[in-house]
Amino acid sequence: ADTMSDAPEVPLTPTRPEAPSSSKEGGNADAAHRTITEADDKHTETSAVTPQQKDTGTAEEVDATDRTDGEDRGDDEEEEEVLRSAEEAESIFMELSRSTPRMIKALEAVQEEVLTDEEKAQRAVARRAKMQEDAKAAMARFESMSEEEKSDPLNQGEMELYSPEALKAREELRDDPAICRLLEKWWSSSRLYDDRDKNAALDHEEYQAFYRRLMRLVDDDEEVEDGGQMSPEEQAQFDADFKADSGDDHAVSKDEYMNSIFQLADQWTGSTDIDEYVDFLSRSYTIVFQDLDEADELQYPDEWKPHLTGKSIQALSGPAADELALELYRAKFTADNIAVDKGDVCPSFGEVSLDYIKSKYGAAGGKRLKQKMKVFAKALANCNATNIGSQESHSDWLWLFSRLVGCYTPSGRIKGIPAAGVSFVCGVLEEIAAMSMKTHLKLPSSCQTPEMKSMKAGKNSTMVGYVGLPMAEKWLGSIFARLKLNGTSSADMKMKDCVFDVLRHSTHTYEEATGAAGGDHTVDKMTTAADLFILVANLWCATLGDTAEAAREAAKAKAG
Numbered sequence: 001a002d003t004m005s006d007a008p009e010v011p012l013t014p015t016r017p018e019a020p021s022s023s024k025e026g027g028n029a030d031a032a033h034r035t036i037t038e039a040d041d042k043h044t045e046t047s048a049v050t051p052q053q054k055d056t057g058t059a060e061e062v063d064a065t066d067r068t069d070g071e072d073r074g075d076d077e078e079e080e081e082v083l084r085s086a087e088e089a090e091s092i093f094m095e096l097s098r099s100t101p102r103m104i105k106a107l108e109a110v111q112e113e114v115l116t117d118e119e120k121a122q123r124a125v126a127r128r129a130k131m132q133e134d135a136k137a138a139m140a141r142f143e144s145m146s147e148e149e150k151s152d153p154l155n156q157g158e159m160e161l162y163s164p165e166a167l168k169a170r171e172e173l174r175d176d177p178a179i180c181r182l183l184e185k186w187w188s189s190s191r192l193y194d195d196r197d198k199n200a201a202l203d204h205e206e207y208q209a210f211y212r213r214l215m216r217l218v219d220d221d222e223e224v225e226d227g228g229q230m231s232p233e234e235q236a237q238f239d240a241d242f243k244a245d246s247g248d249d250h251a252v253s254k255d256e257y258m259n260s261i262f263q264l265a266d267q268w269t270g271s272t273d274i275d276e277y278v279d280f281l282s283r284s285y286t287i288v289f290q291d292l293d294e295a296d297e298l299q300y301p302d303e304w305k306p307h308l309t310g311k312s313i314q315a316l317s318g319p320a321a322d323e324l325a326l327e328l329y330r331a332k333f334t335a336d337n338i339a340v341d342k343g344d345v346c347p348s349f350g351e352v353s354l355d356y357i358k359s360k361y362g363a364a365g366g367k368r369l370k371q372k373m374k375v376f377a378k379a380l381a382n383c384n385a386t387n388i389g390s391q392e393s394h395s396d397w398l399w400l401f402s403r404l405v406g407c408y409t410p411s412g413r414i415k416g417i418p419a420a421g422v423s424f425v426c427g428v429l430e431e432i433a434a435m436s437m438k439t440h441l442k443l444p445s446s447c448q449t450p451e452m453k454s455m456k457a458g459k460n461s462t463m464v465g466y467v468g469l470p471m472a473e474k475w476l477g478s479i480f481a482r483l484k485l486n487g488t489s490s491a492d493m494k495m496k497d498c499v500f501d502v503l504r505h506s507t508h509t510y511e512e513a514t515g516a517a518g519g520d521h522t523v524d525k526m527t528t529a530a531d532l533f534i535l536v537a538n539l540w541c542a543t544l545g546d547t548a549e550a551a552r553e554a555a556k557a558k559a560g
Contacts, residue, residue, distance in 0.1 A: 084543055086491035090498050093542035097502055098184060100534055102396050106505035108177060110498060123255075127174055128167075130259050133244075134266065135162040161266070169272040174262055176274055182281040183258040189289045189386070190257065192411050201251040204242055211238050213288045217268075293386040296413055300377055301350025301406040307373040315378035318395055319454035324357075324376060325401040326460045331356040332404075332426045349405045349422050380407060384414055396530055397451070397464075400537055417541060425537045428479070429463060432529045435475060436465035442522045447514055449528055462529070469507050469525040472532055476503060479536055483543055499539055506531045 084092070094111070097103045115123075142150065142159055150156075160166060173179055194202055194210045202210065215234070230238060245260045246252045252260070261281070268284075269276045300308060316324070331353070336346045354373075361372045383398040384407070404425060406416040417425070440447070443466065451464035480486065480496060487493075507525040 084545075086487060086489065086495040089542045090491075090495040092545070093495070093499060093502075093538055096538040096541060097535075099188075100396055100399065100538070102531065103502060103506060103534065104181065105177075106502045108180070109505045110501040113501065114498075124171070126255070127259060128171060130263065131167055131170060131266075134263055135167065138162050161272070166272055170266060173272060173274060173277055178274065178278050179262070179281070182278065182285070183261055185386075186261050186281070186285060186288075187254050187257050189285075189292070191254075192413055193289070193292050199251075201249075201253050202257065203251050204246075207242050207246070207252050208238060210288075211241070214264075216287050217264075217284055289386070292411075296409045296411045298381045298384050298402070298414060299408050299410070300380075301348070301353075303348070303350040303354045304373060304377065307354070307370050308377055309370070310374070313378075314375055315382050316372075316375040318379070321376060321379040321383075322395055322397045322451060322464075323455055323460055325397050326455075326463050328353045328356055328401070328405075329426055329429050329463075332422070333429060336423050336427065346419070346423055348419070349426070353405055384409070386413075396534055400534055404537070415545075417537065418545070421537070421540045421544060424482075424540055425533070428536055429533060431475065432467065432532050433462045433465075435467045435471050435532075436462040436529045439466050439468045439471065439523060439526060442468070443510070447510065449513075449530075451528075451530065464529050466513065466523070466526040466528055467532060468523050469504065469527060472503060472527050473500065476500065476532075476535075479539065483540065485543060499535070503527060503531070503535060506535075 094107060097107045112120075138159070139162065161170075190202065190210050191198075191200065194206045196206055197203075212230075241260075242252070245256050247256065264284070265277050265280050269280055315321070328349075332349050335352045339346045357372055357376070358369060361368045379395075380398055380402050383395050384402055402414060403417045404422050408414050408416045440462065447466070448461075449464055449466060452461045455461045455464065476499070480499075485492070485496070507527045509525055510523060513526065
């Protein structure tokens with residue numbers, strides 16, 4: 001079987017002291033940079049080392065200084081201002097993983113594993129209490145009806161939904177993964193558009209903004225626009241709903257919000273059939289959020305904008321866009337190494353990608369270049385659309401590329417990754433490809449990921465292949481060391497366990513991956529290069545991400 005000793009001796013990414021830049025991706029990332037290099041202060045100032053020149057060995061050989069230890073810290077005082085707390089990092093890592101279709105199942109499994117039996121029981125009790133409360137209200141409404149109204153088949157049918165058998169079926173529906181994912185989608189959008197103070201809860205004013213759009217479900221023509229006045233009856237109904245949904249703290253939390261949306265589905269569906277619930281939650285989401293989502297258009301790097309004039313109806317096909325993105329990742333890695341060798345500032349990914357596409361499709365301003373840029377940009381926009389919800393229709397390579405190249409949306413739903421993170425993440429792709437190549441030497445040639453089958457260039461195949469789990473685990477340990485995430489507190493260990501558990505739950509056996517039994521191979525479990533690449537990007541963003549941007553802005557303000 002694949003063993004720990006099979007892991008390649010992977011080198012560190014280049015040491016890259018970065019100078020100030022005015023580009024969106026660039027900027028003075030020195031503070032963040034100090035948290036991701038393994039070199040000491042003197043080495044950082046005097047040398048530029050490429051992955052091919054420096055081999056620091058495995059995770060066990062890396063000098064892992066506990067970030068909570070006050071001895072021999074040097075510039076680590078600035079690290080404390082950059083590194084997030086373990087609790088916040090774990091939360092952001094999980095949120096980023098949840099937005100990646102291929103990792104959703106792994107994350108769901110991890111979330112269930114970390115809950116104790118007592119916590120699961122408390123969750124079930126809270127949900128059951130909400131349903132029973134709704135049932136009592138429905139019974140009270142029914143009892144207040146006239147005999148003629150009670151005999152109405154519609155009212156009779158509603159009462160059947162509150163029988164003990166129906167309530168049990170609805171409890172099971174509330175835990176169904178498809179339902180949970182749609183409720184997560186509702187909450188994510190409400191938190192993005194309605195949670196103005198970003199405290200992960202909706203107060204009276206914020207919930208009312210959401211409620212106004214929710215009224216479209218009743219009659220779109222009578223919607224109360226944001227800032228408009230509700231009628232006295234509408235205001236009274238909203239106040240009652242807010243009181244019921246928010247509880248004693250006068251704020252609607254994530255769980256309370258999701259329970260209220262599930263209750264809405266309960267009231268608008270005529271059975272306990274899961275397909276009916278999924279259909280209602282999907283269609284009603286579009287009615288409530290579509291205008292906000294459509295206005296939240298993907299923005300592209302500044303370097304691209306002169307070549308994106310006019311609209312493109314057609315998008316570059318999925319496989320072709322994936323392969324172009326992989327070539328651009330490699331171009332960025334190469335450009336960074338060249339810059340480091342010369343002692344120059346690493347170019348922005350937007351600049352590198354434009355130069356590469358120019359070299360393939362014509363000089364600046366050419367029609368062919370504009371056409372290629374526009375169809376590629378359209379593919380990125382499609383990939384980041386909110387209606388993408390399944391692994392089959394989503395390209396994780398393009399989703400991650402969008403963030404690395406500096407794309408973003410006005411709402412912050414898509415955020416560009418800072419320059420230090422771009423160089424770090426692109427710098428590990430060749431390491432992942434090396435592990436994939438080693439893994440595939442132990443697998444039948446017919447064992448390929450779906451992405452491998454669509455690659456035209458053989459050199460790109462290993463960048464999207466399988467990686468044996470023990471090898472991947474050992475390598476991930478070295479990533480933690482490079483990021484100096486070596487704390488030993490219970491929160492630090494819990495965060496690390498979460499990341500490793502997501503990795504383990506994203507693995508497959510040979511039989512699961514190929515659908516074929518047996519086969520001549522020595523790999524027990526394997527993940528994919530795409531999973532590793534995205535996992536590392538999410539880990540960097542969770543631990544450093546926005547804090548690196550904040551450090552740059554603070555430095556600029558201080559200099560000004």
